[in-house]
Amino acid sequence: MKVNQNPRIPNVLVVSNPAVKGTDVQNAPIFPRIELSEADFRAKTMEIFEEQPEGIPIDKADIVVSGGHGMKSAGGFESLKEIADLLGSAVGGTRRAVEEGWIKEASMIGVSGKIIRPKLLISFGASGANHWTAGFVGANKVVAIDSDPDAQVFDVCDIGIVDDLNEVIPVMIKKIKENLTKIDS
Numbered sequence: 001m002k003v004n005q006n007p008r009i010p011n012v013l014v015v016s017n018p019a020v021k022g023t024d025v026q027n028a029p030i031f032p033r034i035e036l037s038e039a040d041f042r043a044k045t046m047e048i049f050e051e052q053p054e055g056i057p058i059d060k061a062d063i064v065v066s067g068g069h070g071m072k073s074a075g076g077f078e079s080l081k082e083i084a085d086l087l088g089s090a091v092g093g094t095r096r097a098v099e100e101g102w103i104k105e106a107s108m109i110g111v112s113g114k115i116i117r118p119k120l121l122i123s124f125g126a127s128g129a130n131h132w133t134a135g136f137v138g139a140n141k142v143v144a145i146d147s148d149p150d151a152q153v154f155d156v157c158d159i160g161i162v163d164d165l166n167e168v169i170p171v172m173i174k175k176i177k178e179n180l181t182k183i184d185s
């Protein structure tokens with residue numbers, strides 16, 4: 001369709017309301033005030049529960065280990081918990097991980113989740129969508145692991161590892177354990 005003129009939008013709201021017929025259109029009330037009581041609602045709010053994260057809350061942790069849809073399952077997040085426990089850190093993730101039920105909503109990073117500023121964020125299997133990366137722009141260092149070399153997450157990280165996370169995670173756990181042993185001895 002080709003439009004040659006500026007589009008015109010008719011004002012139908014005011015004239016269809018009998019309460020304001022014949023009044024000055026500019027000053028006419030468009031939305032009349034409606035008073036509602038509890039009886040007008042079928043649903044009632046009985047109590048509001050705030051979901052508690054498991055372990056350290058992501059917005060309180062210095063290190064956050066984050067998982068995305070590439071983790072493939074709730075079981076996949078168990079290995080992230082192992083890393084987090086070793087580092088004394090928190091586990092977070094993307095909205096897709098929340099939608100799959102792999103992590104709780106309280107652990108979601110991003111514009112619709114929590115905005116965090118950890119010293120270190122380690123990301124596994126998350127593509128790097130803006131909605132998610134906006135949640136950690138204040139992080140000091142970001143390490144990202146993803147099998148897709150073109151993943152957007154590599155544009156926002158300090159260290160990027162292009163590999164299968166299933167290969168990287170066991171090596172990382174082994175190395176952390178070795179280094180913790182060195183610190184202890």
Ligand SMILES: Cc1cc2nc3c(=O)[nH]c(=O)nc-3n(C[C@H](O)[C@H](O)[C@H](O)COP(=O)(O)OP(=O)(O)OC[C@H]3O[C@@H](n4cnc5c(N)ncnc54)[C@H](O)[C@@H]3O)c2cc1C
Pocket residue numbers: 067068069070071093094095096097108109110111112113124125126127128129130131132135145146147148151163164165166
């Ligand atoms: C209004 C709105 C608000 C939103 N708010 C948020 C928000 O607050 N937080 C948020 O996270 N999202 C939010 N989203 C969703 C967001 O846009 C993305 O869809 C989401 O972040 C993508 O999640 P993901 O990276 O886990 O999944 P995907 O984009 O599917 O990425 C999965 C990644 O895993 C990698 N991968 C797969 N298998 C492996 C493997 N074996 N090894 C290594 N890597 C692997 C893939 O290469 C891919 O890069 C919002 C969306 C909308 C529309």
